[in-house]
Amino acid sequence: MKIAMVGSGYVGLVSGACFADFGHDVVCIDKDQSKIDRLHDGIMPIYEPGLDALVDANVKAGRLSFTTDLGEGIEGAKAIFIAVGTPSRRGDGHADLTFVHEVAREVGKNLANDAVIVTKSTVPVGTGDEVERIIADAGTKHRFAVVSNPEFLREGAAIGDFKRPDRIVIGTEDDFGREIMTEVYRPLYLNESPILFTSRRSSELIKYAANAFLATKITFINEMADLCEKVGGNVQDVARGIGMDGRIGPKFLNAGPGYGGSCFPKDTLALLKTAEDYDSPVRIIEAVVKTNESRKRAMGRKVIDALGGMDAARGKKVALLGLTFKPNTDDMRDSPAIAIAQTLTDAGVNVVAYDPEGMEIAKPLMPEVAMAENSYEAIEGADAVVIVTEWDAFRALDLDRVKELAAAPVLVDLRNIYAPSDVRAKGFDYVSIGRV
Numbered sequence: 001m002k003i004a005m006v007g008s009g010y011v012g013l014v015s016g017a018c019f020a021d022f023g024h025d026v027v028c029i030d031k032d033q034s035k036i037d038r039l040h041d042g043i044m045p046i047y048e049p050g051l052d053a054l055v056d057a058n059v060k061a062g063r064l065s066f067t068t069d070l071g072e073g074i075e076g077a078k079a080i081f082i083a084v085g086t087p088s089r090r091g092d093g094h095a096d097l098t099f100v101h102e103v104a105r106e107v108g109k110n111l112a113n114d115a116v117i118v119t120k121s122t123v124p125v126g127t128g129d130e131v132e133r134i135i136a137d138a139g140t141k142h143r144f145a146v147v148s149n150p151e152f153l154r155e156g157a158a159i160g161d162f163k164r165p166d167r168i169v170i171g172t173e174d175d176f177g178r179e180i181m182t183e184v185y186r187p188l189y190l191n192e193s194p195i196l197f198t199s200r201r202s203s204e205l206i207k208y209a210a211n212a213f214l215a216t217k218i219t220f221i222n223e224m225a226d227l228c229e230k231v232g233g234n235v236q237d238v239a240r241g242i243g244m245d246g247r248i249g250p251k252f253l254n255a256g257p258g259y260g261g262s263c264f265p266k267d268t269l270a271l272l273k274t275a276e277d278y279d280s281p282v283r284i285i286e287a288v289v290k291t292n293e294s295r296k297r298a299m300g301r302k303v304i305d306a307l308g309g310m311d312a313a314r315g316k317k318v319a320l321l322g323l324t325f326k327p328n329t330d331d332m333r334d335s336p337a338i339a340i341a342q343t344l345t346d347a348g349v350n351v352v353a354y355d356p357e358g359m360e361i362a363k364p365l366m367p368e369v370a371m372a373e374n375s376y377e378a379i380e381g382a383d384a385v386v387i388v389t390e391w392d393a394f395r396a397l398d399l400d401r402v403k404e405l406a407a408a409p410v411l412v413d414l415r416n417i418y419a420p421s422d423v424r425a426k427g428f429d430y431v432s433i434g435r436v
């Protein structure tokens with residue numbers, strides 16, 4: 001089957017490459033000429049493990065191609081995916097649907113055969129109806145259906161998540177949409193990935209509800225971690241203890257510096273806006289958003305406390321290890337590192353950072369932070385070493401060397417990747433999250 005993927009960003013490119021790998025004939029479309037040129041040269045626009053090899057293999061096999069020409073790209077495609085960005089709209093936090101609507105108009109104008117138009121972008125409830133109206137208004141003579149098919153992949157694990165999903169959600173209002181989507185996902189279906197067919201609006205809401213629920217789970221355990229610090233508990237044991245209850249589940253209970261990334265912050269905010277529009281408050285999510293936002297700066301203050309308080313911290317040097325919002329990505333969007341660095345520099349602390357993939361993108365976001373070539377260079381002369389992101393490269397630091405290089409043996413581990421007893425045995429002041 002020919003599939004067109006409009007938008008060759010994170011979701012579009014990963015989904016397109018994976019569909020091609022399953023044997024479909026895929027054209028990825030993007031209006032950004034330089035992105036398409038680079039893809040032709042085998043250069044990926046994002047860092048995602050395994051993506052370059054997957055793209056390369058499928059291009060060579062003749063199943064994956066790239067173009068800036070939407071009309072040509074969608075010709076003959078039975079399924080046309082919309083996978084463009086829906087960022088937070090400046091000023092009000094609503095999802096900005098400019099790109100989605102633009103693509104819908106273009107698709108409507110250029111449709112040359114019967115097709116299903118699939119929104120893979122995260123879009124607020126009711127967007128499918130609007131996309132349908134836009135395409136119909138373009139006056140197409142061809143049969144079309146608009147389907148919602150949200151994507152649940154995680155950065156850094158995107159290919160695995162796409163190929164072995166917990167579930168595939170398809171929101172469709174008619175049999176044509178259902179028939180084509182069954183064909184699109186047949187390879188995964190046969191892999192026994194469950195497919196949930198539902199209404200378009202339910203499907204659109206499922207994406208937001210899933211992300212908001214996960215953000216809530218993280219925020220919940222983060223607050224339990226704070227309480228553990230006060231009462232003398234261990235948040236990892238608490239997480240394990242509650243997670244063994246099948247109704248709660250063990251995943252997404254790692255306490256840390258607060259969630260970031262391209263999805264949770266923007267999607268929780270957009271959900272709040274939808275709820276406001278429909279006069280149906282989601283107070284739990286309101287609390288989650290506020291709590292997570294203030295947590296990021298609170299982590300900066302935690303580091304200042306480890307330096308001996310505001311007065312003592314002024315003029316001291318802190319090494320930040322890890323800047324991206326999570327490991328195995330170069331994505332800095334809403335990363336806690338930004339707020340942490342800001343809190344520190346506001347307090348007159350000199351910050352030096354190292355990240356395996358994120359430094360280029362981080363530089364303009366944190367102009368007052370110096371970037372080091374590697375972990376040990378950052379650590380040299382530091383009064384405190386802070387692990388912000390749990391990259392594997394930070395899991396086995398040579399603690400003797402760290403102690404030798406640093407001005408003071410202070411380790412603030414915001415991801416709980418070290419055992420307190422091990423680090424303290426080496427003579428460090430060790431501060432972590434929810435463990436005393």
Ligand code: UDX
Nearest residue numbers: 151152153154155252253254256259260261263325326
């Ligand atoms: C998320 C969803 O997981 C995915 O299904 C959706 O499609 C997009 O948003 P992603 O943003 O790539 O994916 O990363 P994820 O691994 O979910 O982590 C999000 C944030 O939560 C990160 O900042 C991470 O550090 C944090 N997190 C995650 C925790 O603090 N604790 C956890 O237990 C899990």
